[in-house]
Every structure is written in structure tokens, then in C-alpha cells.
Amino acid sequence: MALIEYSIAQKQLKEADFSDMFTGRLRTEIPPSLEHLCGALKSQKALRMLNVSDNAVGLTGVQAMAPLLREHRTLERLYITNCGLGPAGGSGLADALRGMIAPDGSCALRILYCSRNRLENVAAARMGETFAALKSLREVRLFQNGIRPFGISRLILGLAHNPELLRLDLEDNLIRYAGARFVARALEAGCWPNLASLILGDCMVGSRGTERIVRALATKAPAPTATTTATALPTPEEGQVVSLESLVGTEYAGLRELNLAYAEASPTALAGLPELLRVHPLLSSLVLSGNELKADTLAAIRAVVRDMTCPELLNYSDDEDSEADSDEGSDSDSDSGSDSEDDDAGSEAFTDDSDDIYAAGTTAAGTATTELESALEKLSI
Secondary structure, three states: OHHHHHHHHOOOOOEEEOOOOOOOOOHHHHHHHHHHHHHHHOOOOOOOEEEOOOOOOHHHHHHHHHHHHHHOOOOOEEEOOOOOOHHHHHHHHHHHHHOOOOOOOOOOOOEEEOOOOOOHHHHHHHHHHHHHHHOOOOEEEOOOOOOOHHHHHHHHHHHOOOOOOOEEEOOOOOOHHHHHHHHHHHHHOOOOOOOOEEEOOOOOOHHHHHHHHHHHHHOOOOOOOOOOOOOOOOOOOOOOOOOOHHHOHHHOOOOOEEEOOOOOOOOHHHOOHHHHHHHOOOOOEEEOOOOOOOHHHHHHHHHHHHOOOOOOOEEOOHHHHHHHHHHHHHOOOHHHHOOOOOOOOOOOOOOOOOOOOOOOOOOOOHHHHHHHHHHHHHOOO
């Protein structure tokens, strides 16, 4: 009650951090507590940040928060990581976020952290629909959510409508080639011209998916900029305010951070990395652990890195270097057309006729591909 009274008394409250607040409380106690707290925050017109991470929020907690999210359209940053949302709670959150859109179509929400919530495909698809409506997101972190390729494709369809996206973190979800092709197509089409950080580590992207993403990034040169020094992107803790605004628009200097760790990529799939580094000379973090590299590719990467502003960016262990040397002679291109990970099991699977399904005049492969083409056309790309 004291916290509620304090919240009501504040006239210019800008940040509300309720993370890890209900330790030791029964799960049934949290939703009504959130309802009272959020009710007290409704009068705070200056509120810009809400953090409820590391609490057992669940579906009922989301329902308690929904009125605040729908009515408080000034909120810019929402942190709701490790809250046990599940598919139902995640879908409820997506619906509540849609209510943040103003009558004129604008939305203040810029940053969304919703990781470790077991969203799975159901909630991911609903989130994608909401993202397409918001059009305002600049930083999205959805790592460790059990999302499979079908859900990834829907997320990318929605995020393609957010041209100011700076950081996308999908680490430790299952992307495979079926999802990676959507990421690559969005990159190729220029949906995120300001993208500075792409985190796809532990996503089992596979060889074909990795090759396509690397190729897309290698052909996407940054806009001209006066920036001459690379600055590593900050990795914020939950609720920490980190401004990425300087990377928007004319100051954008290309990709700063790329994580493709444990993508299960072959040496051939990573052969385009040297060119990627030349295209993005201010890349300050490149994580390739858990993949195979040819010795000549690794040497080419190191040669490029030595000429870059951040010569220490490469994250690739000596053990992997040795493995690359020993495996060079046995490398083959057999994986280029036989990735067994292409299909998402079950009724959600969709076909992939070729690597060039997005080329002009080619028949769309499955409903998901058709929807992506439609989404990109709407963006006039």
C-alpha cells in the first residue's frame, strides 16, 4: 500500500522498476498486486519506462497490466523478461500492446524486452501482427522463447514494418533455413536501414540460412556517414536506459554487432564474411563460435580486421581455428542443398522450392512467402 500511495503522489514519475519485486510471494498474489500498482500509475502522464521482469506475471498478470498499457500511450520502454507468460500470456501482451497505438496511428513504444517467456509459435505470430501495427520499434529482444521457424517468419513479417529498428535479438530460438530466409529477405529489401545489431546465436540457422544472411548483409552497404570511429554497442541490463538514437538516420555507419554463434554453418556458408567486413567497416563485435571456418577464410577475415577500426572484434577460439585447419581438406559443398533442418515439423511446416523463391517471376513457396511479398510491397520496397 505504501508503494501505491507513493506512486499516486508522484506527479512526474518517468520510470517504474518493479523487477524481481514479488520474491517469496504466492503466484496468486501477484496479479492483484500488479493491478493495484498499474492502477496507481495511470495518473502518471510522464511515465516512459515500465519494468516487471523476473516476476511470475503469467496470463493473469498480463490481464492486470493490460488497462495501463492500452491507456498509457506515452510508454517508450517495456521490460517483461522471465515472467512466465507462455503462449497465452504472450498473446495477451501482444493484444494489449496494440492498444498503445494512438488514433492518428502513431506509437511511442521504442524498446521491448520479452525474453525467457516461452512464447512459442502461437504468441510469436500474434506479436508479429502487433509489431506490424506499431511501426515504432527500435530495439526488440526475444531470446530464449522456444520460437520455431514458423513463428520466426511471422515475427519478421511484423518487424519489416519497423524501419527504425536498431537491435534485433532472437538468440536461442530455432530459426533454421525456413526462418533465416525471411531475415535475409528483409535485409535484402532494406526494411531496416538503421540496423546496428543482429543477434542470432544458438539459433541453428544452418549452412544455407547463414550463407543467405551473410550474403544479404555483405551487399547492404551503410549510408554515407561522417563517423570515422567504431563504438561498440552497449548491452544493457534489464531496465537500464541506453540510448541508441545516435545510430538513427544520417549518423548510421553500418552494422556494429553480429552474432552467428553455433549456427551449425559449414565453411562454405561463411566464405562471404570477409566481404561483409569490408562493407561494414565499423563492426565492433563478430561472434562465430561453434561454426567451421576454412583456414583461408579465417586468414582473409583477420587480414580485413587488421585494417579496421576495431581489430579485436573477432570472437573465434584457437580450438576452432585448429579445427578449421584440420577440416579444410575434408570440406565439401554437399550441405548447400541438403540442410535437413529446412522444415518446421508438424502442420506449421511450409515448403521451400529454391534459394531464389523471392526472385521476380518465381512462384511463391507457401502462404508465408506470399505474405512476406505482400508485406514488402506495402512498404513500397
